[in-house]
Amino acid sequence: MQFRGQSVKENIGTSILRVDSRKKIRGEAEYIADWKFDGMLYAKTVRSSKAKAAIISITLPEIPEGYAVIDHRDVPGVNRMRTVVSDHPIFAEKDVQYIGQPILLVVGPDRETLYDLAAQIDIQYREEPALFTLEEAEAHSRVFTDYHYKKADPEKYFHKAERIIEDTFSTGYQEHVYLEPQGMAAEFKGDTLFVYGSMQCPFYVKHALIETLAMPEDNVRVVQTVTGGAFGGKEEFPSLNGCQVAVAAHKTRRPVVMIYDRAEDILCSTKRHPAKIRYKAALDKNDTVVALDIDVLLNAGAYNGLSPVVLQRAIFSATNVYNIEHLNVRGRNFMTNTVPSGAYRGFGAPQTIFGIEMLFHTIALKLGLDPLEYKMRHLLKQGDPTCTGGRVHETVKMPEIIQAAVERSGYYDKLRTNKKFQGIGIALFLHGCGFTGKGESQIRGKIVLQKCRDRVILKVSSVEMGQGAETVLRKIVANTLDLPIANVLCEKIDTGLIPDSGPTVASRTTMIVGGLLHDAALEMRARWDEGTQFEVSKIYEHPDYLSWDDETFRGDAYPVHSWGANVAEVEIDPVSYELTVKRITAVYDVGVPIDERALIGQMQGGIVQGVGWATVELMESEGGKLKQGNLTDYKIPTSMDVPDIACYFISNPYEFGPFGAKCAGELPFVGAPPAVAAAVSNAMGCAIRDLPITPEKLMETGHDH
Amino acid sequence: MVNGFRPRTLREALQILSANNCTVMAGGTDLMVQRARGFSIRPDFDRPLVFIEPLEELKHSVRENGTLHLGPCMTLSDLLRHPAVPDPLKEIIGMMASPPTRNMATLGGNICNASPAGDTLPWLYAMNAKLKLQSAEKERIVAIEDFITGPKKTILQSDELLTGILVPDTRFHLNRYRKLGQRKGMSLTKASFLGMAEISGNTVTDIRIALGSVAPRIVRAAEIERSMLGRYVGDINAAAAVITERYQPLITPIDDARSTAMYRKKVSLDLIRQFLETLSGSPGTGTKSE
Known part of the structure; x- marks a missing residue:
């Protein structure tokens, strides 16, 4: 097999200084909160204090000169945020569906006055019965989306089963806690609307603006400002606050800026979907799982938004790295009167992969078998059918990955010699690279490379948001063209200047957009002497070995997968049940690393975020209100909580990835939580069925045991 | 909008307090959070502020005639560095908040905030600390357990300042402190346990147990402690x-x-029991501070 990149330097993985580090470390990067516009107004959002209610009346105080109130009546176009399901009102109309739902904005020059005005607005509600939990929503059949797929003949094999094992697992909310809270600004220059802000997907925001403002495409421009972390939290949400500031700028004809503080951000921005996953496993006479019945329930919150695609990834990841011949999989998004759930690193997969890893772990323990050996019995191999009846096209290096993880961690030695309250556990996992199903072929990402004498400008809509995209993309082009990195520049992320290469999501930036850039750079290299100034553009074509049917969910849900194994070691305090994650040994196949240090940064960050979700990041909603609504009560890991992390990479070049690269950004998140849970199970001698694993819950399970 | 006073001396501060109904700020790491309205907007204070944290007179610690005098306006970082501050208190402070917060937060602030989760309080209770409260006209000395009357409630009058923290300079061979938080750093306390004991031969000569965050006020039971005095260590273990x-x-x-x-209740009781079960006559066998 000939893979891309063969023709250029082989040391693509050798790390270079990140191109954005200097200005960020020196405090020179300008975030949207640093931007100033002539005559700008600030915006403050007035939000629902009720979980479900009809709005009876809104009484405004006297609005001073220079101030204004913006509500749904000011929306020139469609009062819904455009996304997969465009159901979230830009501003509430007759009713509210969750605490924190935006009703109106007050805008004006002085922020303190805005707070005073907002506090004086009197909103009368008529409260209505609300649903808050997955259990309540299921009991009332409040279903947004109901998906189903089937493989082979599960009924027959459940009928024939030697043994049927049932289990249920659940996971909680997670807040992104990007360093920079959400912030957007809008201004009109003549007839053209400019929207600036912290975001992952400039063209999502643009398309939302076109609909909500009812403006022609050519008169809407979206500019990404330096973005201080996103993790999915700035995938769809900026379309909402972006439309709000744009409507305000439209009405006032002044620049309008809206920056959230942390409490407001946590109150109203999207979260990881709380989930419940029910399994029924049919085992044959060799104790092999031959059929699975999987029922995935996600809490989508008050509006469905992009939850349907989260649900798709959740159910297409539900068999993880295992080849289960017969499958019956159902996935449902439920409506509750809580803050909408949305995109978050892993996009539904962490929930189901935690579930199936724990399922295999507990089945093995029940049967008195070694969990790892039991899992390995079911491993997918190249050429095997995927859960949706597609093929595993790539070489699967799981045996090597597992061997490396076991040896590097001393897994079996520690499994034998660990004392009580010490535990070790292993998780196997994969992540489907790029968009799910038809996503990539629908978006058809476009990129442009522009030669300007000895320099090359790359034009993409993939954004730098802290993950290293700008470094990686420039490096791919620079290495292909044999140019110094300083001679390869990124065009400003301004939809007026760049083509739509798709959103910065789904671990697609390096593999898909980087792949297009690599293609273009190869072409430019061949044509280098044609002139001092010319352009090469590329449009994504889905490789023709792939097939997908969106109606039946049959075919290749993903073009290729990245794979991994994590071994976690934990200690538990016998009196306080406090959990310490001591060490994570992580082995990944991401194809070929484009920049090893940047990649290790992604892996460490993903592991820590996953460990956080699995341990300290408890977020509960009570009566539609978040109990942990600030960073005093909602905890993410500090450096003191971070385990020793050792990362290893197994090279496995992908034919259609730049230099053989596959996806990487979400993979580490997926693997760490089930590894930690398996280790805790090992330490405590009990099953772990619920994340996060808090000392409070361990005390109860420890008791039962 | 409220006014702020920046007194240069304690005397000046006390005069300001006798003439105005003020909110006293000594570091502000709790107050600024409690009164926050939104970022880069002035917090919601309804009374004039007096900033006492810079007052030099309240920043000294000294050991004198068997009493440790701790300056109420010493920051937690000051205390961590100060030679007169005993190690058990340093251990507690080292687990509070983060270095930037410790650079601002003061011991007096932690006391007057009177949170059941105030981390220095169990130690002050266990050490029988006394507080000097001063106004322009008078001063009084009260025991810390009489000073705090409930969550966020103290007997401090609006014209008074906490100007002295007096701690009997008692040393214990056995010190055990456990702080339970949601994570390992920068965490508010879910529950805390402090156990201190002095054992002579095999007899308990002094023992103190204080618990934080598990009741409206710090839990310390002098009567239970007294009942253990003079008993053999083995008896206590049993x-x-x-x-x-x-x-x-x-x-x-x-x-x-x-x-x-x-959880709080079970773990607190288990920590007490574990402390008593492992009390031992020879220091260094499992009951030294962790």
Whole structure:
């Protein structure tokens, strides 16, 4: 097999200084909160204090000169945020569906006055019965989306089963806690609307603006400002606050800026979907799982938004790295009167992969078998059918990955010699690279490379948001063209200047957009002497070995997968049940690393975020209100909580990835939580069925045991 | 909008307080959070502020005639560095908040904030600390357990300042402190345990137990402690469960965003029992501070 990149330097993985580090470390990067516009107004959002209610009346105080109130009546176009399901009102109309739902904005020059005005607005509600939990929503059949797929003949094999094992697992909310809270600004220059802000997907925001403002495409421009972390939290949400500031700028004809503080951000921005996953496993006479019945329930919150695609990834990841011949999989998004759930690193997969890893772990323990050996019995191999009846096209290096993880961690030695309250556990996992199903072929990402004498400008809509995209993309082009990195520049992320290469999501930036850039750079290299100034553009074509049917969910849900194994070691305090994650040994196949240090940064960050979700990041909603609504009560890991992390990479070049690269950004998140849970199970001698694993819950399970 | 006063001397501060109904700020790491309105907007204070944190007179610590005098306006970082501050208090402070917060937060602030989760309070209770309260006209000295009357409630009058913290300079061979938080750093306390004991030969000559965050106020039971004095260590080890049982009614925690009442209660009782079970006559065998 000939893979891309063969023709250029082989040391693509050798790390270079990140191109954005200097200005960020020196405090020179300008975030949207640093931007100033002539005559700008600030915006403050007035939000629902009720979980479900009809709005009876809104009484405004006297609005001073220079101030204004913006509500749904000011929306020139469609009062819904455009996304997969465009159901979230830009501003509430007759009713509210969750605490924190935006009703109106007050805008004006002085922020303190805005707070005073907002506090004086009197909103009368008529409260209505609300649903808050997955259990309540299921009991009332409040279903947004109901998906189903089937493989082979599960009924027959459940009928024939030697043994049927049932289990249920659940996971909680997670807040992104990007360093920079959400912030957007809008201004009109003549007839053209400019929207600036912290975001992952400039063209999502643009398309939302076109609909909500009812403006022609050519008169809407979206500019990404330096973005201080996103993790999915700035995938769809900026379309909402972006439309709000744009409507305000439209009405006032002044620049309008809206920056959230942390409490407001946590109150109203999207979260990881709380989930419940029910399994029924049919085992044959060799104790092999031959059929699975999987029922995935996600809490989508008050509006469905992009939850349907989260649900798709959740159910297409539900068999993880295992080849289960017969499958019956159902996935449902439920409506509750809580803050909408949305995109978050892993996009539904962490929930189901935690579930199936724990399922295999507990089945093995029940049967008195070694969990790892039991899992390995079911491993997918190249050429095997995927859960949706597609093929595993790539070489699967799981045996090597597992061997490396076991040896590097001393897994079996520690499994034998660990004392009580010490535990070790292993998780196997994969992540489907790029968009799910038809996503990539629908978006058809476009990129442009522009030669300007000895320099090359790359034009993409993939954004730098802290993950290293700008470094990686420039490096791919620079290495292909044999140019110094300083001679390869990124065009400003301004939809007026760049083509739509798709959103910065789904671990697609390096593999898909980087792949297009690599293609273009190869072409430019061949044509280098044609002139001092010319352009090469590329449009994504889905490789023709792939097939997908969106109606039946049959075919290749993903073009290729990245794979991994994590071994976690934990200690538990016998009196306080406090959990310490001591060490994570992580082995990944991401194809070929484009920049090893940047990649290790992604892996460490993903592991820590996953460990956080699995341990300290408890977020509960009570009566539609978040109990942990600030960073005093909602905890993410500090450096003191971070385990020793050792990362290893197994090279496995992908034919259609730049230099053989596959996806990487979400993979580490997926693997760490089930590894930690398996280790805790090992330490405590009990099953772990619920994340996060808090000392409070361990005390109860420890008791039962 | 409110006014702010920046007194240069303690005397000036006390005069300001006698003439105005003020909010006293000594570091502000709790107050600024409690009164925050939104970022880069002035917090919501309804009374004039007096900033006492810079007052040099309140920043000294000294050991004198068997009493440790701790300056109420010493920051937690000051205390961590100060030679007169005993190690058990440094251990506690080292686990509070983060270095930037410790650079601002003061010991007096932690006391006057009177949170059941105030981390220096169990130690001050266990050490029988006394507080000097001063106004322009008079001064009085009260025991810390009489100073704090409930969550966020003290007997401090609006014209008074906490100007001295007096701690009997008692040393214990055995010190055990446990702080339970949601994570390992920068965490508010779910529950805390402090046990200190002095053992002579095999006899308990002094023992103190204080618990934080498990009742409206710090839990310390002088009567239970007295009942252990003069007894053989082995007897205490054997009777640990029975003695611990006496703490049961005193520990009345709540469910909140950070933990559950059940967890707080069980773990506190287990920590008491473990401390009593492992008390031993020879220091260094498992009961030294962790």
